[in-house]
Amino acid sequence: MEALFIFIAKSSGLLVLFYCAYYFLLRKETFFNSSRWFLLAGLVTSIILPFLVYTQIVWIEPAPVQPMVTNTISALNYAQVSSQKIEKETFEINWNYILLAIYGIGFLALLIKFAIDFYSLSSVLKGKEVKQQADFKFVDIKENIAPFSYFDYIVYNSSMFTASELENIIEHEKVHSDQNHTLDVLISRVFCVLFWFNPIIWLYKKAILQNLEFIADNEAAKKISDKKAYQYTLLKITTHESCVAITNHFYQSLIKKRIVMLNKNQSKKRNYLKYYAIIPALVAFVFLFQIKTIAQEKERKEQNDIKEVTGKKDPVFVFKIHKNTTDQELKEMAEKLKKNHDIDVVISDVKRNAKKELTAIKVDIQKGTGEAQSMQVEGDEAIKTCGIVVTLENNGSKKIGLTTDGAIDKPMVIGNRVVEVRETNVADINTGNLTPPTPPIPPVFPTGPMPQAPPVDMSKMPKPPVAPADHKDKVAMAKFEKEIAEFEKKMEAFEPDMSAFEKQVDEIMSQREAIFEKEMAKYEIAMEKFNVDMDKFTQEVEQKYGKDSKLYEVNMKQYDKDMRQYEIEMKHHEKEMKQHEKELKKMEKESRKS
Template sequence: MFYCAYYFLLRKETFFNSNRWFLLFGLITSVILPLIVYTKVVWVNPASLSDLTFSQTNLIETASNTPFTINWFYLILFAYGIGFISLLIKFAIDFYSLNSVLKGKKIYQQADFKFIDTNENIAPFSYFEYIVYNSSMYTASELENIIEHEKIHSDQNHTVDVLISRAFCMLFWFNPIIWLYRKAIIQNLEFIADKEAAKKLEDKKAYQYTLLKITTHENCVAITNHFFQSLIKKRIVMLNKNQSKKRNSWKYYAVIPALAAFVLLFQIEVIAKEKQQTVKEVSGEIKSVDVYKIKKNSTDANLNEIKEKLKKLHNVDFEVSEIKRNSNSDLTSLKVNIKNGKQTAQSIQTGENSPIKDFAVIVTTNKDDSKSVGIQTYDEIKNSKTDGEPKVAISKKLQTKTETNGSNNSNVSAKTNTNTNTNTSTTVIVNSDNDTKVITTTKGSTASFSNGTKVSINETDKLIVVDGKEMPSGFDYNDINSKDIKSVNVYTGTNAVAKYGEKGANGVIEIETRK
């Protein structure tokens, strides 16, 4: 933006000194401004219940082999490093060449200037207080013009501008604008020196002839202000141009709206924060839901933080063990035990080098302030990513409530299937106040234990009843929009047969919609 403002508005004006500071200010602003970020917090509604699985179970998932991917960040960083180091070496060579010209030469001190009359065939130049020239190549009047020009460079410390622009070219070599910007800086410095030198010389035309003569000397020393410049025509044009009118100085302020637009477009970081999730009209029981994510790259500190929050906010005990990580510090083995009063939940994931599947601990607070806990995995197959985070999704789009008869409790144990080539997981929810314990497998079948009796349910053969109406065979309840579901009841075994007869032998799913 600064370069565009200079090129289109200022380069033809004779405000050379102002242009110098404008260009330098542009470099500094271009580095600092992107580091200033304003934060804007946006409160968003939390994910609806349809985005979460509350079925107090967890699916057994098999981790696929991680495909080979190219790390573009390191590749780009490597390319940048090559360019930067190459330019840094070039700068060191130029500095060495300059030092060889200055070292061991006889110096003539005059006021704050140090003159070196060399025998080398090089164009005149200045470097800080040093002014170097070959007197044998010029007449007395030409040499006077050259020295007066270089004094302006030295007196106004133009070498600083040259070095700053060179440093920016090394750091941001990949940006073509920086090379044009450096050219504009150096060219403007020559305009300044030409203008000030012409004021002190009696013959302005002779000075211009000197400029033309020096164009034949192309052997210049880098990182210096040298008298020779390839854009001699522009220098002569600017030297003879009338002074710009002061009212044209408004052009310097034209960049301010552009900077403001830059900040508004790129420097405001929007942070979305979820409101406390309050669940309404879900079986008339749930008040709020809290989700605590456990990812493959979760650190020990993250796990401890979850433990502290669960205990402090919900009085839920959270323990992790059998932690193993691979070379990338990703979790490959993890055992999680959760206890909420008499209710316990367990998740075990084991593997050799494959990272675990991301999952979450769900704490549901009912209207009577009682709490229940559950564990769920991320549905990585059916759901895309949003803002770099997996979208926690419900695979059945249902909240299930299992009802059984009987009063005696039976014990349920979970055996974890371990495979060294892949990552497997098993989750068991046990509620000692409920006769029914549920284990869900990848095939979708459910084993329901009631008073020690095991009943197998084939999910595809379940009778589905929507708003009191029995659905035909093959009906897919996933076609119902989860937002339209008010409540869901699942009946199995004797309960289903008692209510629906033989049609309910394989289980019944009752769905009540908001319609």
């Protein structure tokens, strides 16, 4: 519930911010279309921005663990006092539910009003004759209702106006219909239903509707020769106060402001910078309300399984593995060795008994391309403590070792467990006979100069005829078809040179495509051979050094890397082919234009 109230408060605050910016900076400017999108952007921002929260994490030192001290006397006194308390039934009012109920009542009432307005509109349009002209649907009614538009419908009572007045009204409503101003009206109504409790939203809606009228007046005045007659029409419509609520109606109570804006000079371009004044305010809103700071304690250093032995000549880090070490702890140990000491650790063949104790484990470690070590412990009973030892020497280098109860430098048997330490020099193996195959290089599409398009005298180029406005005019259409036939006949004189040019281009590109396809066929055969050689190499490594060896893992990673590179190259090739087709189409288009 608290989150809902916070969202409502933030959203209402953003609406206030945008409305104040419009009212004090923009409402007197003549950038009506820009103001339209500014006001709509304010509505969208008030809904989206409160959900965009940036989380900032602040790390703090962990609090020291204090021993728990029980104060027996205080506890006894508290028990005595508590036993003497008498429970009283109290009635508390939950204001959250009351506010929510009030909001629900208002929301439901306005939603019903919204539905009634739709019903009223449908009643006005129902059964009326509709005349379709271009993109508009004209409806002539008999009711005493101010003219209005609803999407592509333009509704008016022709008996109430003269021919010139009706022409002015229709030009005005055409602007509303053509620019889809009905959407703005409906969106503002929806926001009024959602935020009915906020008085600013009603002023916001009024500003949207008023700006839409400014747009329609401004555009209609450009098409009307007598601007004074248009203003008199505005004054005459004020006597018809009956309007349909969810439409763009010609009648508006602020006729004086509309006439003032009609006669106002165009605003200076530098005043357009006022729209950007909202940006610093939005940035301040984000920094003040949309940044959430979370404090987290740093991890305490583990004392049991990772120890730093000091007091010796060289520092020694011991990472212990005991019978109760969990899989998660083993994973964290490997991550810390990689992060703090740049040591790759692979833990495998982990087995546990019914008590979840470790009975078998294999550890492979390696630093860079140098010495690799492996330790494997197997048995039926829980393992004894073993681990990884990292020694930091005076020269800055690190020495890595595997150990159980003592240093192990050769295979040996402890109890019923076999402990094996194996050292392998990866660099020596890589320089031996087992060399991975090299993937082939993909071909590149051949390039080169292209023939020049033939010069064309544009002054001799015939101009295409213009189609008549009325397609139902048979005489005009017959004349147009005759002019088209003559135009095509004249254009045939330019075809030979263009056909020869296109033929040259097709021949050159066909030769290049043939060369490229031949090279691609060779490349695909080479890739098939590479895959076969790679499979053979992988089997040899697996047979000689084992599937769990470090070399096998490195080899498989390299193979995956090569295959990914192959996929990238094939995608690049496909992209080049598409670009090539695009350039051909562009060249053909330019040649036809010339």
